[in-house]
Amino acid sequence: MTPIIESAIDQFVNRVEEHKKLDKEIDIYDLAQDLTMDTIAKSGFGFDSGAQTETERQVINAAKKSFQVQVSQFFLFISFLFPEFLWVINPFRLVAEMISDYLGQSSRGFLLKVSDQLIKQRREQKGDKQKDLLQMMIESEGTDILSNDKLSVSSDMNNDTVVDSNVRINKKTKMTDDEIAANSVLFFEAGYETTSTALGYLMHILINKPEIQEKCRQEVKQLLESEGRLDYNTVTKLKYMESVIYETLRIYPPITTFISRMPKTDYPYNGLTLPKGVDLRVPLYFLQKDPELWSEPEEFIPERFSDENKHLINPVVWQPFGTGPRNCIGMRFALLEMKLSMAKLLNQYAFIPSPNTELGDIQRDFKVISMTPKNGVFTKAVDISS
Numbered sequence: 001m002t003p004i005i006e007s008a009i010d011q012f013v014n015r016v017e018e019h020k021k022l023d024k025e026i027d028i029y030d031l032a033q034d035l036t037m038d039t040i041a042k043s044g045f046g047f048d049s050g051a052q053t054e055t056e057r058q059v060i061n062a063a064k065k066s067f068q069v070q071v072s073q074f075f076l077f078i079s080f081l082f083p084e085f086l087w088v089i090n091p092f093r094l095v096a097e098m099i100s101d102y103l104g105q106s107s108r109g110f111l112l113k114v115s116d117q118l119i120k121q122r123r124e125q126k127g128d129k130q131k132d133l134l135q136m137m138i139e140s141e142g143t144d145i146l147s148n149d150k151l152s153v154s155s156d157m158n159n160d161t162v163v164d165s166n167v168r169i170n171k172k173t174k175m176t177d178d179e180i181a182a183n184s185v186l187f188f189e190a191g192y193e194t195t196s197t198a199l200g201y202l203m204h205i206l207i208n209k210p211e212i213q214e215k216c217r218q219e220v221k222q223l224l225e226s227e228g229r230l231d232y233n234t235v236t237k238l239k240y241m242e243s244v245i246y247e248t249l250r251i252y253p254p255i256t257t258f259i260s261r262m263p264k265t266d267y268p269y270n271g272l273t274l275p276k277g278v279d280l281r282v283p284l285y286f287l288q289k290d291p292e293l294w295s296e297p298e299e300f301i302p303e304r305f306s307d308e309n310k311h312l313i314n315p316v317v318w319q320p321f322g323t324g325p326r327n328c329i330g331m332r333f334a335l336l337e338m339k340l341s342m343a344k345l346l347n348q349y350a351f352i353p354s355p356n357t358e359l360g361d362i363q364r365d366f367k368v369i370s371m372t373p374k375n376g377v378f379t380k381a382v383d384i385s386s
């Protein structure tokens, strides 16, 4: 999968180069959206969405639309506020989805159709098959994991923890085509806007804080000198850049109200009892800026996440990717994509403010579960390679 990501990132860098040659202002958030669409479509499903090349972009438009607030998402939002009334709200939500599907306005419906076609094509394909997510799902057979097995879980900040779990996966169960299609759309939606939004915020920080941008660049140059190349294996060594990414995700988490858990039994906590079955939602944005948990929470201080300091942070108070056995399965994919694209860009260009750059804080669109840059992220690229 990594050559696919690398070639998509090279295309992203080429697009920056095109803007630079014409001395044009760049909305780097817009380009990042095309990049993440391209990588998730190609590496997940061997499908060229044409996001970075074509002007006729039905798929990218459908995916973008699925993140805009639609009628059915309004009901979703209401269900977050009043979970005890789910039994009333859910039927309305389903009807809203069915109507928009019938009227051809449902972007999820469109993406499901695209997935269905891809699954059919893949099943009919003769000879060697791509080794991508789609193929893995088609060939998947549930593995038998016994109750109370120890599951190794990749947790926050690159520490691997081991937790007990009562997970039981059915023996030898193949996924149906409907399940594969539903999961494909989930990956598509989960991997596209989150990562491009994180890249957008990261660029906003780097444009606004030239000293941090320069420090990241020096780290990239040193890495290139010692390793001879910037690729999947080497960029994992960019420790300072990693701290900058973590701090960006603390201040601007792309997903704000999605992490939820439900106690299986009445659970005593801090003098309260969390009743069995209650819908608990993590207020991520506030958690990551809580002055009782973070010193100088409004300040951008990447050094909090340095190897020397990160043990001082309780892992559950930093959770842009969630936490525990159900945390984000795309975390490593997203971090790789972010590090590699930033390393390649910073090695070649300096990013400076342009007429539409927002200085200071960035304006955001608060959607049902996410928070995205409202007006794009504008910059100009200056070639520093020679």
Ligand code: HEM
Binding pocket: 040, 186, 187, 190, 191, 192, 194, 195, 198, 253, 254, 255, 258, 259, 260, 319, 320, 321, 322, 323, 324, 326, 327, 328, 329, 330, 331, 333, 334
């Ligand atoms: C910066 C990028 C990303 C952010 C901030 C992010 C954030 C999150 C969060 C907060 C959750 C909920 C976890 C929890 O409840 O503990 C989640 C779940 C999930 N993410 Fe991500 N994500 C990102 C990238 C990706 C990518 C690239 C993919 C796929 C390739 C992906 C696939 C998923 C899936 C499938 C789930 C649901 C997991 C489940 O239900 O158990 N995410 N993500």
